[in-house]
Amino acid sequence: MALLEIRNVTRRFGDFVAVDNISLNIEAGEFFTLLGPSGCGKTTILRMIAGFDLPDEGQIFLDGKDLADTPPEKRPVRTVFQSYALFPHMTVAQNIAFPLKMARCAPEEIRQRTRATLEEVRLADKAGHYPHELSGGQQQRVALGRALVSQPRLLLLDEPLAALDAKLREEMQLELINLQRKVGVTFVFVTHAQDEALALSHHIAVINQGRVEQVDEPSKLYGFPQSRFVADFIGHINMLDAQVLEAAHGHTRLAISGLGEITAPPVAGVTVGSKGAFAIRPEQVRIGIHGEVAELKNHFPGEVRNLLYCGDVTVYKVQLVNGLMIETLLPNSAPGRAEFLEVGDAVRVGWRHDAGVFLHE
Amino acid sequence: MSEDRTRLSPAARFTKWLVSGPPFAFLLLFFVAPGIIMVLASFRYPGEFGGLAPIVAADPNTLHGFTLETYRFFFSDFIYTEIFAKSFLVALATTLICLVMAYPLALLIARSPKKNRGLMVLLVILPFASNFLIRIYAWMILLGPQAALSQMVNGLLGVFGMAPVHLLFSPFAVLVAMVYVHLPFMILPLYTNLEKHDPALLDAARDLGANAWQRFWCVTFPLSLPGVFSGSILVFIPVLGMFAIPDILGGTGDMLIGNLIKEQFLGTRDWPFGSTLSIMLTVTVLACVWLAARLGGRRRRYA
Numbered sequence: 001m002a003l004l005e006i007r008n009v010t011r012r013f014g015d016f017v018a019v020d021n022i023s024l025n026i027e028a029g030e031f032f033t034l035l036g037p038s039g040c041g042k043t044t045i046l047r048m049i050a051g052f053d054l055p056d057e058g059q060i061f062l063d064g065k066d067l068a069d070t071p072p073e074k075r076p077v078r079t080v081f082q083s084y085a086l087f088p089h090m091t092v093a094q095n096i097a098f099p100l101k102m103a104r105c106a107p108e109e110i111r112q113r114t115r116a117t118l119e120e121v122r123l124a125d126k127a128g129h130y131p132h133e134l135s136g137g138q139q140q141r142v143a144l145g146r147a148l149v150s151q152p153r154l155l156l157l158d159e160p161l162a163a164l165d166a167k168l169r170e171e172m173q174l175e176l177i178n179l180q181r182k183v184g185v186t187f188v189f190v191t192h193a194q195d196e197a198l199a200l201s202h203h204i205a206v207i208n209q210g211r212v213e214q215v216d217e218p219s220k221l222y223g224f225p226q227s228r229f230v231a232d233f234i235g236h237i238n239m240l241d242a243q244v245l246e247a248a249h250g251h252t253r254l255a256i257s258g259l260g261e262i263t264a265p266p267v268a269g270v271t272v273g274s275k276g277a278f279a280i281r282p283e284q285v286r287i288g289i290h291g292e293v294a295e296l297k298n299h300f301p302g303e304v305r306n307l308l309y310c311g312d313v314t315v316y317k318v319q320l321v322n323g324l325m326i327e328t329l330l331p332n333s334a335p336g337r338a339e340f341l342e343v344g345d346a347v348r349v350g351w352r353h354d355a356g357v358f359l360h361e
Numbered sequence: 362m363s364e365d366r367t368r369l370s371p372a373a374r375f376t377k378w379l380v381s382g383p384p385f386a387f388l389l390l391f392f393v394a395p396g397i398i399m400v401l402a403s404f405r406y407p408g409e410f411g412g413l414a415p416i417v418a419a420d421p422n423t424l425h426g427f428t429l430e431t432y433r434f435f436f437s438d439f440i441y442t443e444i445f446a447k448s449f450l451v452a453l454a455t456t457l458i459c460l461v462m463a464y465p466l467a468l469l470i471a472r473s474p475k476k477n478r479g480l481m482v483l484l485v486i487l488p489f490a491s492n493f494l495i496r497i498y499a500w501m502i503l504l505g506p507q508a509a510l511s512q513m514v515n516g517l518l519g520v521f522g523m524a525p526v527h528l529l530f531s532p533f534a535v536l537v538a539m540v541y542v543h544l545p546f547m548i549l550p551l552y553t554n555l556e557k558h559d560p561a562l563l564d565a566a567r568d569l570g571a572n573a574w575q576r577f578w579c580v581t582f583p584l585s586l587p588g589v590f591s592g593s594i595l596v597f598i599p600v601l602g603m604f605a606i607p608d609i610l611g612g613t614g615d616m617l618i619g620n621l622i623k624e625q626f627l628g629t630r631d632w633p634f635g636s637t638l639s640i641m642l643t644v645t646v647l648a649c650v651w652l653a654a655r656l657g658g659r660r661r662r663y664a
Contacts, residue, residue, distance in 0.1 A: 071567075072567045073567050073570050073572055077568075078569065079565070079568045081561055085562050085564065087562060087565075087580060088584070098566070099569040099570050102570040102571045147569070
């Protein structure tokens with residue numbers, strides 16, 4: 001049985017349906033992420049799990065128990081708020097001890113567990129400081145410690161890294177992964193940053209307009225998106241309008257409008273004539289002037305229109321003969337740029353027959 | 362500060378003085394100067410027919426010069442200390458009653474939808490639109506023996522076989538009017554403070570297991586202490602010096618410092634003693650403000 005089960009939950013605000021018949025299962029001990037653009041309903045889901053909002057329809061079960069009649073203060077669920085919401089009139093130690101005090105634990109127990117948590121979030125030397133005396137990353141760790149000190153069943157994190165700068169965000173990502181592994185508490189993480197979601201999660205639910213688009217492991221979500229939205233929202237992708245010519249056992253043949261035929265991996269449940277899009281990641285598209293691309297099953301001539309030198313990689317935008325633009329990238333592993341391609345160069349782009357996915361309309 | 366001044370151009374410096382000059386002169390003339398006069402007067406003898414005795418006298422047998430007599434007199438009779446203590450208690454009681462009554466109201470306004478708050482604050486300060494004395498006289502009518510309130514209370518007391526009470530000209534009437542007049546001075550600073558509280562803090566407290574009672578006493582109240590202190594000062598100080606309310610609504614036994622001081626100047630015409638009482642009052646008030654600022658200031662540092 002899943003630790004948390006969200007069953008057919010709907011939440012409306014006036015005419016606006018913020019959460020539309022969502023069902024999710026979150027297993028004990030996992031790092032689960034709700035990913036979606038702002039306004040997609042992910043924060044509303046989080047607030048309903050915490051108890052600050054109630055579903056109009058559907059139920060939420062924790063350990064098999066319906067939470068409908070349990071107020072937030074009675075749920076074994078803690079939240080790390082986006083603004084951290086640390087108590088400004090309390091020291092770091094007092095902030096962390098707060099949930100234990102509210103639960104009327106014995107003074108000795110409060111002292112011990114506060115100290116252990118301070119160690120855990122590496123703030124033992126800041127115990128007597130006030131929140132406003134700390135850096136953003138340290139405040140973040142106080143919020144985490146305060147939420148974890150009473151050993152909740154579930155920890156909800158509402159865009160906790162949004163306020164940090166890029167470098168610190170990366171550090172905190174590693175810290176979150178380590179902390180989650182160490183304490184073993186189930187994390188439900190809300191974010192609109194797909195790179196963050198991919199880096200941190202065991203499972204990701206992509207939410208769009210109040211509905212679940214896809215729930216999967218990060219690599220599956222990235223490699224095998226099941227809808228245009230997921231393909232487009234996570235990472236970069238080339239999307240070509242396509243129609244199925246042949247649906248064989250080992251492969252699919254697709255007609256790309258204006259370009260020609262390609263061979264793609266097999267797709268379950270499509271028939272000849274089905275329309276949709278062929279999606280392929282830039283790193284799966286090869287680019288070259290010489291013969292190496294011609295050995296690939298699918299290859300087309302084109303011309304370099306733009307290039308973006310990004311340090312680790314160079315991104316090329318190639319215009320194919322029919323006017324379609326295809327994005328591809330090359331790692332800059334050799335000193336300087338990998339290939340000395342310039343804007344205006346005639347090139348060939350191609351990809352393997354088992355790369356990319358066909359997205360059914 | 363001094364760095365700012367060096368950067369000002371002569372014209373800017375002139376403008377600064379032009380703007381701050383008049384209020385500065387006003388305070389000097391009507392606040393500092395009378396204060397000095399009062400301090401000096403407290404060390405002199407009263408004149409024969411009011412006013413002050415001369416500093417230098419032609420006849421050495423008449424009272425003249427400077428003396429500590431009034432201060433000795435103040436401490437010689439316990440009754441003055443007693444009146445001070447009583448005034449202090451009335452001010453304290455008024456402050457506490459105002460606090461208890463104002464807090465829920467301030468909280469209610471602060472947590473109302475934003476568009477309603479302006480109207481609610483307007484209602485709080487609406488009584489200021491009518492004259493202070495008129496409002497006090499209105500209480501005289503409201504608390505009078507023929508008024509519905511007195512009739513009701515005494516009727517009820519009669520049922521239980523108790524003697525009727527007189528509401529007007531009693532400490533009760535004084536306290537009621539004191540609270541009535543000063544309540545807005547408590548509500549406004551409290552509201553200003555409570556309105557600024559981050560609602561996420563209450564969500565966080567709730568999320569961390571605090572029930573409504575704990576949320577109030579562990580989060581809302583400690584964070585509102587600066588507002589509690591400023592409101593208390595704004596109520597406590599005027600009440601301590603108030604003489605109109607005890608004069609109009611109090612009985613003959615309800616004399617407070619304010620009445621005593623007024624009496625020295627308008628009744629017994631003992632200016633030096635009146636000055637001494639005023640100075641004692643000022644010192645008491647300053648001590649209270651200093652104490653409150655110290656307590657309040659310590660909280661404000663991290664609020």
